[in-house]
Amino acid sequence: MPIYTPPLRDMQFVMHEVFKVTDEFKAMPAHAEVDADTINAVLEEAGKFAAGVTFPLNISGDTEGCKLDNQTHEVTPPKGFKEAYRQYVEGGWPALSCDPQYGGQGLPHTVNQCVYEMLNSANQAWTMYPGLSHGAYEALVAHGTDEQKKTYLPKLVSGEWTGTMCLTEPHCGTDLGLLRTKAEPVGDGTYKLTGNKIFISAGEHDFTENIVHLVLARLPDAPKGSKGISLFVVPKFNVNADGSIGSRNPIFCTGLEHKMGIHGNATAQIAIDGATGTLVGEPNKGLAAMFVMMNAARLGVGNQSLGLTEVAFQNALAYAKDRLQMRSLSGKKAPDKEADPIIVHPDVRKMLLTAKAYAEGARALQIYCTMLLDKAHHHPDEKVKKDSDELVALLTPIVKAFITDNGHVATNACMQVFGGHGYIKEWGMEQFVRDNRINMIYEGTNTVQSLDLLGRKVLGNNGATLKKFGKLVAKLVEEEGVNEKMAEFINPIAYLGDQMTKFTTEIGFRGFQNPDEVGAAAVDYLRVAGHLVFGYMFARMAQVALREIAAGNTDPFYQAKLQTARFYFAKLFPETATLMRTARAGAKVLMDTDAALA
Amino acid sequence: MPIYTPPLRDMQFVMHEVFKVTDEFKAMPAHAEVDADTINAVLEEAGKFAAGVTFPLNISGDTEGCKLDNQTHEVTPPKGFKEAYRQYVEGGWPALSCDPQYGGQGLPHTVNQCVYEMLNSANQAWTMYPGLSHGAYEALVAHGTDEQKKTYLPKLVSGEWTGTMCLTEPHCGTDLGLLRTKAEPVGDGTYKLTGNKIFISAGEHDFTENIVHLVLARLPDAPKGSKGISLFVVPKFNVNADGSIGSRNPIFCTGLEHKMGIHGNATAQIAIDGATGTLVGEPNKGLAAMFVMMNAARLGVGNQSLGLTEVAFQNALAYAKDRLQMRSLSGKKAPDKEADPIIVHPDVRKMLLTAKAYAEGARALQIYCTMLLDKAHHHPDEKVKKDSDELVALLTPIVKAFITDNGHVATNACMQVFGGHGYIKEWGMEQFVRDNRINMIYEGTNTVQSLDLLGRKVLGNNGATLKKFGKLVAKLVEEEGVNEKMAEFINPIAYLGDQMTKFTTEIGFRGFQNPDEVGAAAVDYLRVAGHLVFGYMFARMAQVALREIAAGNTDPFYQAKLQTARFYFAKLFPETATLMRTARAGAKVLMDTDAALA
Structure with missing residues (x-):
C-alpha cells in the first residue's frame, strides 16, 4: 500500500525561511495577525486529515468509481467519500481562506495552497469536490449580486x-x-x-x-x-x-x-x-466573470500535479531503498544482503531526484504565487497590489503548464522506479500517472497556456511584466554575484535571463511578421520560462540553505536542499538549450507539411 | 470509434525502395525466391486481418479484461479473443516466418516484423498471445533436443x-x-x-x-x-x-x-x-538460452510501440482535421465554418508530426534490424553473417528503449490533440498511452537497455561495433556530402557522428575511473545514439525521396517524406545537444545526494 507523509518541513522552509510570509502578512490588515505558529498548526492538522482520512480512499476510489442511477439522476461516489467530506466540513476546512463576512476563517491563500497540496497528494479525485466549490465561491464573491451572495456564499463557505x-x-x-x-x-x-x-x-x-x-x-x-x-x-x-x-x-x-x-x-x-x-x-460578460474561477483553478491544477509529484516521489524513494536487485556498478554496497537496494544505481537516483526537484521547485513557485495573490487581494499599497496581480497573471500559465508537464515526467519516472510492479494497480504508482494526466488538459490545455503566456502575458504588453520578473532575477544576481558559493546556482539563471530577453525579442519580431511563429514557439517558450522561474526558486532556496550552513546549522535538511538544487541545475535545467533551439526552428517546418499531414 | 489503416505504402517504401530487401534476400538460399509481390500480398492480407479482426476487439478487450476461475485455474480472455485466434491459426499466420521443417512458411523475419507492426497497432494485448508463442518457438529451435523439437515445434508453428x-x-x-x-x-x-x-x-x-x-x-x-x-x-x-x-x-x-x-x-x-x-x-546455461527469446522479444517490444505510435497518429490526424475550434492565428482558414479545424494550429501540427516522425523512423529502423536478423540467420557469407549479428546486437537496446520512450511521447501527444476527449476511454487514445507504458518496462527496463548498450555493446568492445555503424553513416555522408539538397539531412548526422565519437571516448574514460559514470550517462547516451540511428534512417529515406522527385515522380508520398524528415531534424533531433550536456554533468550530482534521498 502506498505511503504519504505531509511535507511540512519543506512547506515551512519555503514559507518562513525563504519568503518570510508572515512579514508580508503583517503589511496586510486582513492577515496581520496570522503568525507562523497558527500556520504551522493548521498545516499539521490538514496533513493529518489528508494522510488519515482521504489518502486511504485513493486506491479504492479509483477501483470503484462513481455510479449513476439513470432513473433518479443521482450519483454515488466511491465508498467513504461522503463520510470524508462530512469530516472535512465538520473540521471547518471549506471556510479556511474564505471571507469572514460569509463565515470564513479569513486565512491567507498561501495557507490554503499548502492545505490543498496535501489533499491533492492524498486523493486528487476526492479533493476536486471541495476544490470546485471554492471556485464557485470566488466567482460569486467577485461578481454575485447581494442576493446571490446571501443565498449561496454562507452555504459554500460552510461546505453545506x-x-x-x-x-x-x-x-x-x-x-x-x-x-x-x-x-x-x-x-x-x-x-x-x-x-x-x-x-x-x-x-x-x-x-x-x-x-x-x-x-x-x-x-x-x-x-x-x-x-x-x-x-x-x-x-x-x-x-x-x-x-x-x-x-x-x-x-x-x-x-x-x-x-x-x-x-x-x-x-x-x-x-x-x-x-x-x-x-x-x-x-x-460571463467569460470575464468565469475567468475569476479559471485563474484560481489554473493555479489549483498546478497544485494537483505538485501533490501527485510529491506522493509519487515518497513512494518511489521508499521502494528504491527497500527493493534488492543487482549490485552497484562501483562495488557491493550491502554485502550482507543478496543484492543491493536499487537506490545505489545512478539512473534510479536520477529518476528520484527528478521528482524531488520538480516537487520542491513547484512548491516554492506555488507558495510564491499564492503569496502574490494574497498581496493582490489585501495589500494596502496600490502599486504592490497591481504589481502582484500582474506577476501572478504572468506566472499562472507557467504554474499550470510547467508544473503539470513536470508532474507527468515525475510520476512516470517514479512509476518506472518500480519496474514491472509500477504497472500493477495495487502499488498505486500508475494511478498517480493516470490522475496527473488530466492536469495537462483541463482548465485550458497546456498549449493554450503557452499561447496565453507568450501571446497575451509577454508579447501582449511588450514584455513589461516579464521585465518585472527579470528584475527580481537581476536583484538576486546582484546580491549574490560575488558569492562564490552561490555561483553554481546564480550563473545559470543570470545566463538564461539574458538569453530570454533576446529570445523574446526575436520571437516577438517574427510573430509580428507571421502570427503562426508565436504558435510554433509558445510551448517551448513556456518551458524555458518555467526553468527560469524554477531556477530562481532554487537559487533563493540555496541562498537560505548556504546561510544556515555557514551559520553552523547542522540540520541535514539544508544539505539536502543544496544537493537537490545542484541536481536540478545539472540535469533538468539544461534542456533550455534545446528548447530555445527548437523554438527558433520556427513555424515553416510545421506549417509546410500539407503532404505529410494529408 | 478509433480508426486504423495499415500503412502498407510506407512499409513497401522502406522495404523495396530504401533497403531493397528482395535484393538482399536473393543472396540467401533460404529466401532467394521471396519477391516483392509475395511480400506485398502477405502484408495486404495481414493488414486486413489486423484492421478487420483484432482491431475491433481492442477497446472491448480493455474494458472487459481477463477472468480467472479460482477453482479450475482456467482463464477466459475478453470476448472475441479466442475466435480471433482461431482465425489467425486458420490463416496460417503463426507459421509465417517459421522453419519449413517444422511446418513453417519460411518467410523472412522482415516480413513477419511488418505483420506484427499491424497486429500491434490493432491490439497489443491480443497480439502478445501469438507473440509469446513465437519466442518459445525460437528458444526451442535454438536449444531444444530433437525430442523437444518433435514434440513442441509443429504445434507451436501451427498455433495449435x-x-x-x-x-x-x-x-x-x-x-x-x-x-x-x-x-x-x-x-x-x-x-x-x-x-x-x-x-x-x-x-x-x-x-x-x-x-x-x-x-x-x-x-x-x-x-x-x-x-x-x-x-x-x-x-x-x-x-x-x-x-x-x-x-x-x-x-x-x-x-x-x-x-x-x-x-x-x-x-x-x-x-x-x-x-x-x-x-x-x-x-x-538457461539464461543464455533464454536470451535467444529475450533478444527477439526486445525487438518485438519496440515493434509494439511502433504499432501504437502509428495508430495513435492516424486517429489524432483524423480528429485534428475534423474538430473545429478557434481560428488560425494567421487568419481564418475555413471561413465558411464556425471555427477552423484544429490542424491549423502550429502546436497541434507539432504533436501530430512528432508521432508521425517517430513512427516512420521506428518503422525504418525495425525493418532494417529484422533484415539484419535475416542476414545473421541465412546469409551464406560468414563475415556478412557475423557483422549483421553484431550490428543487430548493438541496435537491439536502441530499438527497445528509444522506440518505446518515443512511443510514450507520441501516444501522449496524440492523446493531447484530443483535449478533454483524449482522457475519455471511448475515444481509445488513453488506452494507447496505457498499453504503451508497459513497453518501457518489460523485457528489461529502458534503464537496463541503456546499460546493455553503453556498458556491454559499446564500451564492452571498445566501440568496435559502434564504429561499424559509424562507417555506414560516413559512407552516406561521403555519397551525399556534395549534394546540396541533401545537406539539411546529412549535416546533422555528420556532426552528431563526430560528436558521438568524442562523447563515447570521454564517457569510457570516466567510466574506467568510476563505473557509476557509465550508469549516470547511459540513459542519455542511448537517446543520443537513438537519434543518430533515426537521423541515418531519415537521411536514407530523404535520399530516395529526393531522387524520385528529381526523376519527375509526382507521388505526394515523397514530398510528405521530406516534410517529415525536415520536421524531425528541426524539432526532435536537437535534443541531442542537451542530452550530451546532461550526460557530461556526470555521476557526482546523482551519487552525492545521501541527504536529499535520506
Whole structure:
C-alpha cells in the first residue's frame, strides 16, 4: 500500500525561511495577525486529515468509481467519500481562506495552497469536490449580486453545499465562443436555461443537499462568439426565500464519463432542461466573470500535479531503498544482503531526484504565487497590489503548464522506479500517472497556456511584466554575484535571463511578421520560462540553505536542499538549450507539411 | 470509434525502395525466391486481418479484461479473443516466418516484423498471445533436443499450442540471478519443478488445448547467481509419446494482475507445484538460452510501440482535421465554418508530426534490424553473417528503449490533440498511452537497455561495433556530402557522428575511473545514439525521396517524406545537444545526494 507523509518541513522552509510570509502578512490588515505558529498548526492538522482520512480512499476510489442511477439522476461516489467530506466540513476546512463576512476563517491563500497540496497528494479525485466549490465561491464573491451572495456564499463557505463550473459542451471546450446553451429571461429577473454540458467535474454527488452550478449560456439577443456569453447560477434545488431547499431544478446528470483516471470524481454530462437560473455579473460578460474561477483553478491544477509529484516521489524513494536487485556498478554496497537496494544505481537516483526537484521547485513557485495573490487581494499599497496581480497573471500559465508537464515526467519516472510492479494497480504508482494526466488538459490545455503566456502575458504588453520578473532575477544576481558559493546556482539563471530577453525579442519580431511563429514557439517558450522561474526558486532556496550552513546549522535538511538544487541545475535545467533551439526552428517546418499531414 | 489503416505504402517504401530487401534476400538460399509481390500480398492480407479482426476487439478487450476461475485455474480472455485466434491459426499466420521443417512458411523475419507492426497497432494485448508463442518457438529451435523439437515445434508453428516465458518471481525481475524456483531431477530424464512466477504474459487462456511454458529454475547443485539458472520446458498438459494430450501438469495460474493497460492479455501469477519439465539446453546455461527469446522479444517490444505510435497518429490526424475550434492565428482558414479545424494550429501540427516522425523512423529502423536478423540467420557469407549479428546486437537496446520512450511521447501527444476527449476511454487514445507504458518496462527496463548498450555493446568492445555503424553513416555522408539538397539531412548526422565519437571516448574514460559514470550517462547516451540511428534512417529515406522527385515522380508520398524528415531534424533531433550536456554533468550530482534521498 502506498505511503504519504505531509511535507511540512519543506512547506515551512519555503514559507518562513525563504519568503518570510508572515512579514508580508503583517503589511496586510486582513492577515496581520496570522503568525507562523497558527500556520504551522493548521498545516499539521490538514496533513493529518489528508494522510488519515482521504489518502486511504485513493486506491479504492479509483477501483470503484462513481455510479449513476439513470432513473433518479443521482450519483454515488466511491465508498467513504461522503463520510470524508462530512469530516472535512465538520473540521471547518471549506471556510479556511474564505471571507469572514460569509463565515470564513479569513486565512491567507498561501495557507490554503499548502492545505490543498496535501489533499491533492492524498486523493486528487476526492479533493476536486471541495476544490470546485471554492471556485464557485470566488466567482460569486467577485461578481454575485447581494442576493446571490446571501443565498449561496454562507452555504459554500460552510461546505453545506458544493459548487461546479459548467463550461464545456460536446462541440466546444477550448473555444467557448461556440457554446450553445441558451438562457431566456422569464420576466421576473430569472432565466430558463436549456442546453447540454459535458466534463463537469464534481457535477453530481450525494455529499450535500444542494449543488450550486455556475453555468455559461447565451442570452437571446447575445452577439456571436465569446462576447455573447453570460454567467448564471443554477442550483440543483431552487432555494426558497427563507434559504430552505425548494423544488428540484431540471439540471440533471445524464451520464458519467469513463476516464483514464480521477475515477473517484464524478465527471458529469449535464442536461439543462429549462432550469431556473439567475445572472451573475453583467450580461455578455460571463467569460470575464468565469475567468475569476479559471485563474484560481489554473493555479489549483498546478497544485494537483505538485501533490501527485510529491506522493509519487515518497513512494518511489521508499521502494528504491527497500527493493534488492543487482549490485552497484562501483562495488557491493550491502554485502550482507543478496543484492543491493536499487537506490545505489545512478539512473534510479536520477529518476528520484527528478521528482524531488520538480516537487520542491513547484512548491516554492506555488507558495510564491499564492503569496502574490494574497498581496493582490489585501495589500494596502496600490502599486504592490497591481504589481502582484500582474506577476501572478504572468506566472499562472507557467504554474499550470510547467508544473503539470513536470508532474507527468515525475510520476512516470517514479512509476518506472518500480519496474514491472509500477504497472500493477495495487502499488498505486500508475494511478498517480493516470490522475496527473488530466492536469495537462483541463482548465485550458497546456498549449493554450503557452499561447496565453507568450501571446497575451509577454508579447501582449511588450514584455513589461516579464521585465518585472527579470528584475527580481537581476536583484538576486546582484546580491549574490560575488558569492562564490552561490555561483553554481546564480550563473545559470543570470545566463538564461539574458538569453530570454533576446529570445523574446526575436520571437516577438517574427510573430509580428507571421502570427503562426508565436504558435510554433509558445510551448517551448513556456518551458524555458518555467526553468527560469524554477531556477530562481532554487537559487533563493540555496541562498537560505548556504546561510544556515555557514551559520553552523547542522540540520541535514539544508544539505539536502543544496544537493537537490545542484541536481536540478545539472540535469533538468539544461534542456533550455534545446528548447530555445527548437523554438527558433520556427513555424515553416510545421506549417509546410500539407503532404505529410494529408 | 478509433480508426486504423495499415500503412502498407510506407512499409513497401522502406522495404523495396530504401533497403531493397528482395535484393538482399536473393543472396540467401533460404529466401532467394521471396519477391516483392509475395511480400506485398502477405502484408495486404495481414493488414486486413489486423484492421478487420483484432482491431475491433481492442477497446472491448480493455474494458472487459481477463477472468480467472479460482477453482479450475482456467482463464477466459475478453470476448472475441479466442475466435480471433482461431482465425489467425486458420490463416496460417503463426507459421509465417517459421522453419519449413517444422511446418513453417519460411518467410523472412522482415516480413513477419511488418505483420506484427499491424497486429500491434490493432491490439497489443491480443497480439502478445501469438507473440509469446513465437519466442518459445525460437528458444526451442535454438536449444531444444530433437525430442523437444518433435514434440513442441509443429504445434507451436501451427498455433495449435501457444508458449510463454516464465522468468520473473516476486522478489526478482531485472536480477534473475536471485531466482528461487527449483528443478529436481526425477531420474528418468525429467525434472520436478517447484516455485512461484509472476508477470507471465499470455500465461493462461482458453485459446488452445495446451500451453508450453518455458521456465527458468535452479538445479539442486546449481551455483549461486545467474550462472546457476537452467531452462526447462513445462507444458500445461503433459504430452504422451504419441503426441496426444496427457495428464494436467501442476503449473497453475493462481492470480491475474490488475494492470494499467494491456488488460486483454492475461498477466498470470503462476504456481509451479511439482510440475514435470525437461531441460532445454545445458544445465546452468538457461539464461543464455533464454536470451535467444529475450533478444527477439526486445525487438518485438519496440515493434509494439511502433504499432501504437502509428495508430495513435492516424486517429489524432483524423480528429485534428475534423474538430473545429478557434481560428488560425494567421487568419481564418475555413471561413465558411464556425471555427477552423484544429490542424491549423502550429502546436497541434507539432504533436501530430512528432508521432508521425517517430513512427516512420521506428518503422525504418525495425525493418532494417529484422533484415539484419535475416542476414545473421541465412546469409551464406560468414563475415556478412557475423557483422549483421553484431550490428543487430548493438541496435537491439536502441530499438527497445528509444522506440518505446518515443512511443510514450507520441501516444501522449496524440492523446493531447484530443483535449478533454483524449482522457475519455471511448475515444481509445488513453488506452494507447496505457498499453504503451508497459513497453518501457518489460523485457528489461529502458534503464537496463541503456546499460546493455553503453556498458556491454559499446564500451564492452571498445566501440568496435559502434564504429561499424559509424562507417555506414560516413559512407552516406561521403555519397551525399556534395549534394546540396541533401545537406539539411546529412549535416546533422555528420556532426552528431563526430560528436558521438568524442562523447563515447570521454564517457569510457570516466567510466574506467568510476563505473557509476557509465550508469549516470547511459540513459542519455542511448537517446543520443537513438537519434543518430533515426537521423541515418531519415537521411536514407530523404535520399530516395529526393531522387524520385528529381526523376519527375509526382507521388505526394515523397514530398510528405521530406516534410517529415525536415520536421524531425528541426524539432526532435536537437535534443541531442542537451542530452550530451546532461550526460557530461556526470555521476557526482546523482551519487552525492545521501541527504536529499535520506
